[in-house]
Amino acid sequence: DGGITQSPKYLFRKEGQNVTLSCEQNLNHDAMYWYRQDPGQGLRLIYYSQIVNDFQKGDIAEGYSVSREKKESFPLTVTSAQKNPTAFYLCASRWGQGNTGELFFGEGSRLTVL
Amino acid sequence: AQKITQTQPGMFVQEKEAVTLDCTYDTSDPSYGLFWYKQPSSGEMIFLIYQGSYDQQNATEGRYSLNFQKARKSANLVISASQLGDSAMYFCAMRGPTGNQFYFGTGTSLTVIP
Numbered sequence: 001d002g003g004i005t006q007s008p009k010y011l012f013r014k015e016g017q018n019v020t021l022s023c024e025q026n027l028n029h030d031a032m033y034w035y036r037q038d039p040g041q042g043l044r045l046i047y048y049s050q051i052v053n054d055f056q057k058g059d060i061a062e063g064y065s066v067s068r069e070k071k072e073s074f075p076l077t078v079t080s081a082q083k084n085p086t087a088f089y090l091c092a093s094r095w096g097q098g099n100t101g102e103l104f105f106g107e108g109s110r111l112t113v114l
Numbered sequence: 115a116q117k118i119t120q121t122q123p124g125m126f127v128q129e130k131e132a133v134t135l136d137c138t139y140d141t142s143d144p145s146y147g148l149f150w151y152k153q154p155s156s157g158e159m160i161f162l163i164y165q166g167s168y169d170q171q172n173a174t175e176g177r178y179s180l181n182f183q184k185a186r187k188s189a190n191l192v193i194s195a196s197q198l199g200d201s202a203m204y205f206c207a208m209r210g211p212t213g214n215q216f217y218f219g220t221g222t223s224l225t226v227i228p
Contacts, residue, residue, distance in 0.1 A: 033216070040123075041220055042118070042120075042205060042218035042219050042221055043205070043207075043218040044218075045216070048215070050214065088157060090157075090159060094213075101213070102164055103149075103161070103216055105151075105158055105159035105160075106158070107157060107158045108157040110157075
């Protein structure tokens, strides 16, 4: 079945370590997104990518990095520069360019910094 | 700047009753899209319903309907005949004119009481 797969579902990290969250989709969607969700807050955009080898910063990109080497994959690295990385991370994708299509989401990755 | 406001942090509804979840938005662009998503405790975001800014009629999807009042910039979600499985967080979101970014509200927690 088509969908978005995020891994790992739960991740623990020590302060000062970089971690990479995986996001893979087999929906043949062009655009992919990373959101961060904190308790009591909505989703905040970290990065998004409209096409392979191109991505743009969202509202809270500091301390994060991404790559888009393949259409299906959009990994997110949480670097040690991110001051408060404990959060729930959601990856999403969307069909189509421009003003069409809803976001499809993965099941999320919960990162805890110890 | 784009902005989504959900003023109800928590709502309760009796099973089989209807409930309205409020959402107002702020944009100066004539072209935009409005979405509602459901987030159960498991964390995944489930798309419920979509309304385009140029759509003349209110969107409906099964028990979900969107009360779109363009002049008031509101896009309230109405859930009819509530079920216990409707208990979840509900997020209103807006897609900007280019389709590249989606903006989310802070969500409303809905609890359905037996």
